[in-house]
Amino acid sequence: MTPAHLALGAGGEFDRLRAIFRALGRGARDLGDDCALLRLGRTTLALSIDASLEGVHFRTEWLSFREIGWRGGAAALSDLAAEGARPLGVLVSLGLPRGRGTRGGGRVDPAAEIMRGVAAVTKSVGARVLGGDLTRSSRYLVDVCAIGTVDRPVRRSGARPGDGLWVTGRLGGAGLGLARLRAGRRVATAVRRRFARPQPRIAAGRWLARRGARAMIDLSDGLAGDAGHLAAASRVRVALELERIPCWPGVAPRAAARSGEEYELLVALPRRFGAREARAFRAVTGLALTRIGACSAGRGVRMTDRGRGMTAPPGFDHFPAR
Amino acid sequence: MTPAHLALGAGGEFDRLRAIFRALGRGARDLGDDCALLRLGRTTLALSIDASLEGVHFRTEWLSFREIGWRGGAAALSDLAAEGARPLGVLVSLGLPRGRGTRGGGRVDPAAEIMRGVAAVTKSVGARVLGGDLTRSSRYLVDVCAIGTVDRPVRRSGARPGDGLWVTGRLGGAGLGLARLRAGRRVATAVRRRFARPQPRIAAGRWLARRGARAMIDLSDGLAGDAGHLAAASRVRVALELERIPCWPGVAPRAAARSGEEYELLVALPRRFGAREARAFRAVTGLALTRIGACSAGRGVRMTDRGRGMTAPPGFDHFPAR
Numbered sequence: 331m332t333p334a335h336l337a338l339g340a341g342g343e344f345d346r347l348r349a350i351f352r353a354l355g356r357g358a359r360d361l362g363d364d365c366a367l368l369r370l371g372r373t374t375l376a377l378s379i380d381a382s383l384e385g386v387h388f389r390t391e392w393l394s395f396r397e398i399g400w401r402g403g404a405a406a407l408s409d410l411a412a413e414g415a416r417p418l419g420v421l422v423s424l425g426l427p428r429g430r431g432t433r434g435g436g437r438v439d440p441a442a443e444i445m446r447g448v449a450a451v452t453k454s455v456g457a458r459v460l461g462g463d464l465t466r467s468s469r470y471l472v473d474v475c476a477i478g479t480v481d482r483p484v485r486r487s488g489a490r491p492g493d494g495l496w497v498t499g500r501l502g503g504a505g506l507g508l509a510r511l512r513a514g515r516r517v518a519t520a521v522r523r524r525f526a527r528p529q530p531r532i533a534a535g536r537w538l539a540r541r542g543a544r545a546m547i548d549l550s551d552g553l554a555g556d557a558g559h560l561a562a563a564s565r566v567r568v569a570l571e572l573e574r575i576p577c578w579p580g581v582a583p584r585a586a587a588r589s590g591e592e593y594e595l596l597v598a599l600p601r602r603f604g605a606r607e608a609r610a611f612r613a614v615t616g617l618a619l620t621r622i623g624a625c626s627a628g629r630g631v632r633m634t635d636r637g638r639g640m641t642a643p644p645g646f647d648h649f650p651a652r
Numbered sequence: 653m654t655p656a657h658l659a660l661g662a663g664g665e666f667d668r669l670r671a672i673f674r675a676l677g678r679g680a681r682d683l684g685d686d687c688a689l690l691r692l693g694r695t696t697l698a699l700s701i702d703a704s705l706e707g708v709h710f711r712t713e714w715l716s717f718r719e720i721g722w723r724g725g726a727a728a729l730s731d732l733a734a735e736g737a738r739p740l741g742v743l744v745s746l747g748l749p750r751g752r753g754t755r756g757g758g759r760v761d762p763a764a765e766i767m768r769g770v771a772a773v774t775k776s777v778g779a780r781v782l783g784g785d786l787t788r789s790s791r792y793l794v795d796v797c798a799i800g801t802v803d804r805p806v807r808r809s810g811a812r813p814g815d816g817l818w819v820t821g822r823l824g825g826a827g828l829g830l831a832r833l834r835a836g837r838r839v840a841t842a843v844r845r846r847f848a849r850p851q852p853r854i855a856a857g858r859w860l861a862r863r864g865a866r867a868m869i870d871l872s873d874g875l876a877g878d879a880g881h882l883a884a885a886s887r888v889r890v891a892l893e894l895e896r897i898p899c900w901p902g903v904a905p906r907a908a909a910r911s912g913e914e915y916e917l918l919v920a921l922p923r924r925f926g927a928r929e930a931r932a933f934r935a936v937t938g939l940a941l942t943r944i945g946a947c948s949a950g951r952g953v954r955m956t957d958r959g960r961g962m963t964a965p966p967g968f969d970h971f972p973a974r
Contacts, residue, residue, distance in 0.1 A: 368799070370697075370740075371693065373692060373693060375799075377782060379745050379784065381795065383747060386789065419688070421701040421797055425793075441672050463701050468707070473701070473795045475701055475797035477697075477799075479692070
């Protein structure tokens with residue numbers, strides 16, 4: 331669920347993206363972040379597109395069709411959150427296999443259920459479904475384009491040496507849910523909800539943008555991977571302290587740092603931003619905001635565990651290098 | 653490549669869309685046309701999303717990857733043309749199979765080639781690629797979301813009894829190209845170009861919107877099918893005269909009326925719009941504008957062949973009723 335970026339980390343997916351940007355040449359100047367930005371009179375539009383495919387991003391054994399729709403919408407809206415944008419609406423492309431749609435004895439219409447899920451997550455952030463397309467497909471496909479407006483866009487590229495690095499909420503719940511489902515084990519209600527119905531951090535992103543966020547990214551590839559994207563785009567070195575990571579109950583910090591599709595926000599804030607500001611954030615959003623590291627001059631991500639250096643866990647990559 | 657509409661004709665695809673609209677309830681009020689419209693200050697945004705899938709909309713044996721990208725972009729931009737909108741840009745979701753990409757001895761990067769095609773058609777109408785998403789997929793997937801602005805949106809629903817019904821360009825070339833490719837036969841250069849690189853009728857749509865177009869739709873499902881959508885949305889009866897259809901050389905009127913993915917515009921214009929106005933249109937756009945029928949009180953599409961009634965050829969439907 332990685333959108334196209336200009337400043338990229340390592341990995342097969344990014345090699346492919348680089349080839350695409352070369353192909354587009356000058357036309358691709360603005361393809362550099364979670365969202366595309368489009369100036370329109372006095373308004374700036376923030377736009378993001380995010381495809382979810384059966385067998386790649388979800389399995390119909392693990393999720394209801396409504397949850398599949400919710401997750402697809404949440405992924406696109408989360409990109410708007412990371413820009414500090416206010417969503418207006420979404421467009422949805424649905425791909426539907428012919429003649430599938432019976433579940434548990436009763437008949438449900440997968441298309442209607444998926445759209446109910448997209449509509450629910452969209453409504454939860456004050457936006458609506460604007461339109462869509464429907465096509466036959468060998469496997470289920472949900473592609474969501476989210477549109478919003480933004481007063482002060484927060485890119486990935488604005489972090490500076492000296493900035494603190496903070497994360498919203500707690501990490502590891504989505505990875506825990508996925509691991510349990512993969513193993514065919516029972517999933518606790520709260521864990522399942524975390525995996526199946528992630529909350530796009532729209533209010534959090536807007537608050538952080540207003541309070542001077544320098545760079546922001548949503549955690550879709552895992553903390554280690556996404557910190558690498560932010561470091562590369564901002565041309566800084568990112569130091570992360572493993573023991574500071576706010577973890578989901580029962581999840582170890584290493585697993586939390588590797589967990590993908592958490593949809594929390596990683597944000598670089600000026601050094602003056604401190605505990606008092608974090609309490610104000612919590613009062614407004616109901617979420618923790620935890621300082622887990624800092625930016626310095628240099629390149630790449632360095633992760634330490636109680637002061638000792640460690641190899642950063644790899645992020646999730648749809649196209650591992652062959 | 654049919655976008656979601658509210659006022660729908662017959663067929664399995666439309667039954668599914670109706671179920672989706674029921675599921676969305678009141679939130680779906682605006683899901684009624686080629687484009688979604690979004691009021692933003694003094695501007696109105698026009699948005700459309702259109703998915704192209706390998707095996708459903710294209711085959712890699714028939715088209716180069718660049719042509720696949722061009723066609724995917726053209727389909728979404730054509731919806732903006734039918735609204736009378738000016739495109740600003742597109743977002744693209746690409747789905748790529750792992751380990752495919754060798755063609756004709758040399759290695760091409762399918763992702764870069766597809767994006768070159770999308771960028772070329774987007775540039776041809778004065779817009780640009782704004783962003784994208786890349787994912788692994790079992791088959792090639794190109795999903796394009798087009799964004800534009802529109803001063804005077806032309807919906808499908810505005811035709812009135814007495815309006816003339818006109819069509820831009822000539823029909824049947826795309827169907828001819830498809831039939832030749834399906835049969836494994838040689839395709840003449842002009843026919844291949846018509847099929848592989850359709851031109852979104854942006855300038856034509858904007859001219860017609862300024863000159864009082866009452867209703868407009870782009871021809872993606874075939875003339876007969878799309879005339880049915882316009883008739884249903886406008887709650888009028890549409891009479892089409894087969895012998896008036898401007899046909900591609902070597903294509904019979906019946907085949908031209910059935911040919912899908914032509915991306916010409918079908919437009920309802922007030923009765924006063926006549927041959928003089930059509931000449932002015934041609935002078936500006938280089939395209940023919942031909943009166944092929946009229947609207948009257950009633951419902952449905954009636955097609956005549958030199959005055960004799962005939963059964964309208966069916967439109968293309970991705971989900972034929974079982």
